[in-house]
Amino acid sequence: MQRLFLPLFCVIALTGCGASEGGGDNGGDVETPTTPTTPTEPTTPTEPTTPTEPTTPTEPTTPTEPTTPTTPTEPSSPVDYTVDAALQAPVSLVAVAANQQIVMRWNDAPNAAVYTVYYSTEEITADTSLADLLIAFDNVEGTTYVSPEAYLTNGTPYYVTVVAKTSAESTKVSSFSPIKKVVPQDNGINVADLAQMRELNDTGTRYAVSSDTHLDACEGGDRGAKGQDCAFGRDVDTIASDDVDGVGGFSFSKISSDGSVLTADSEDWSCVLDHVSGLMWEVKEAGDSARGSTLSSGLHDADDAFTWYEPSLSGSGVTDGIQSNVNTPDTCFGYNDTDGFCNTSEFVARVNLTNLCGHSDWRLPSANEFISIINYGNNFARRSTFAVDTNFFPITDDTLVDSYWTASPFYDNSSRAWRVYLRDVRSSGQDLGKINGLSKGTSVGVMLVRTAHE
Numbered sequence: 001m002q003r004l005f006l007p008l009f010c011v012i013a014l015t016g017c018g019a020s021e022g023g024g025d026n027g028g029d030v031e032t033p034t035t036p037t038t039p040t041e042p043t044t045p046t047e048p049t050t051p052t053e054p055t056t057p058t059e060p061t062t063p064t065e066p067t068t069p070t071t072p073t074e075p076s077s078p079v080d081y082t083v084d085a086a087l088q089a090p091v092s093l094v095a096v097a098a099n100q101q102i103v104m105r106w107n108d109a110p111n112a113a114v115y116t117v118y119y120s121t122e123e124i125t126a127d128t129s130l131a132d133l134l135i136a137f138d139n140v141e142g143t144t145y146v147s148p149e150a151y152l153t154n155g156t157p158y159y160v161t162v163v164a165k166t167s168a169e170s171t172k173v174s175s176f177s178p179i180k181k182v183v184p185q186d187n188g189i190n191v192a193d194l195a196q197m198r199e200l201n202d203t204g205t206r207y208a209v210s211s212d213t214h215l216d217a218c219e220g221g222d223r224g225a226k227g228q229d230c231a232f233g234r235d236v237d238t239i240a241s242d243d244v245d246g247v248g249g250f251s252f253s254k255i256s257s258d259g260s261v262l263t264a265d266s267e268d269w270s271c272v273l274d275h276v277s278g279l280m281w282e283v284k285e286a287g288d289s290a291r292g293s294t295l296s297s298g299l300h301d302a303d304d305a306f307t308w309y310e311p312s313l314s315g316s317g318v319t320d321g322i323q324s325n326v327n328t329p330d331t332c333f334g335y336n337d338t339d340g341f342c343n344t345s346e347f348v349a350r351v352n353l354t355n356l357c358g359h360s361d362w363r364l365p366s367a368n369e370f371i372s373i374i375n376y377g378n379n380f381a382r383r384s385t386f387a388v389d390t391n392f393f394p395i396t397d398d399t400l401v402d403s404y405w406t407a408s409p410f411y412d413n414s415s416r417a418w419r420v421y422l423r424d425v426r427s428s429g430q431d432l433g434k435i436n437g438l439s440k441g442t443s444v445g446v447m448l449v450r451t452a453h454e
């Protein structure tokens with residue numbers, strides 16, 4: 001049906017093309033009406049009304065209850081979509097099986113307006129043709145898909161993937177999101193409970209280990225490869241593990257100071273968006289081993305350090321913290337000795353006043369949030385001195401700060417809070433990504449975060 005319309009549409013489009021092709025004719029005098037034959041075609045232009053027919057786009061109005069729940073093998077007829085490699089695909093996808101049902105959630109892809117969910121009972125790979133797949137749902141708004149009840153067969157493996165579209169009418173789609181395999185089963189899972197789930201970042205670990213050393217590939221070791229971190233997760237997903245958007249399974253975008261999404265090779269960026277977690281991170285300016293109100297290059301100077309002071313958290317079982325470092329109070333841009341101090345909450349307030357990357361809801365990250373961007377893949381054998389992808393978070397050897405505050409209170413000692421090491425201070429690798437408790441009156445780094453996508 002779709003194919004039938006295409007020739008008609010082309011004919012219409014070609015009248016415009018014909019004009020341009022005949023441009024040479026137009027270049028001459030207009031008074032040679034010798035070829036009035038073509039103008040007879042205008043009969044077709046009446047048909048343009050039909051192109052709006054693509055009936056499928058109307059489906060989104062009835063989400064979760066599509067057409068033929070009883071015959072999962074023939075839902076909506078295949079749509080004539082073609083892949084446009086320039087479109088950003090969703091870079092994370094998680095799918096969970098339930099009784100004759102699945103729930104899927106993916107990340108928001110930049111510039112995407114709607115998504116189409118594909119599935120097959122045959123294995124899907126990055127090279128599989130769209131024509132070989134079935135559409136579970138076309139033009140999904142939002143980033144969650146729940147199949148209708150009793151839609152799938154328990155015990156049957158289903159492969160699922162999602163593509164992005166810039167509009168419901170577009171026939172261009174992105175390449176595949178990561179591909180997941182699910183087997184519906186009566187496992188007591190209520191799909192509604194999982195509609196807000198997210199895929200987790202992986203660890204960056206791509207080498208196997210034995211009890212006394214590391215190996216140079218993800219094989220061997222004292223334990224079966226199935227039991228090793230390097231053998232599962234986003235870091236080994238053939239679609240997600242490209243290094244360009246972040247080492248292994250990490251998938252970051254650089255964000256400009258005004259909030260626009262930049263390419264990975266951009267050299268001027270202010271924030272980083274983590275597509276998997278949905279968190280956006282402040283990016284520090286390069287360290288120059290100088291800090292203080294007169295030495296710092298600006299608000300985001302990588303060398304600046306702050307005490308932990310969070311009055312807004314008091315009352316939840318933690319103390320406020322220390323407003324100003326007793327011994328060395330001038331450790332940041334914006335310090336003065338009357339009403340401008342170098343502590344976490346004042347730094348948050350100063351950054352929010354500037355609308356960094358178009359937002360004013362920046363805050364101190366929790367310990368779990370901070371750990372989500374740690375690359376643990378290099379924390380042995382001195383493979384690296386930094387526990388984060390420095391293509392996106394440009395820590396250098398000149399940066400004075402080794403560790404960063406989190407908002408998480410330390411257990412059993414309210415004078416401390418958790419901090420995370422992004423740099424190895426002992427050159428043995430053992431500090432990379434380490435977290436421990438630190439006295440709130442100590443001055444260390446702060447890297448702010450905000451929730452970009454729930």
Ligand SMILES: [Ca+2]
Binds near residue numbers: 203233
């Ligand atoms: Ca892993």
Ligand SMILES: [Ca+2]
Binds near residue numbers: 243244
């Ligand atoms: Ca990656």
Ligand SMILES: [Ca+2]
Binds near residue numbers: 287288296301302303
């Ligand atoms: Ca500095």
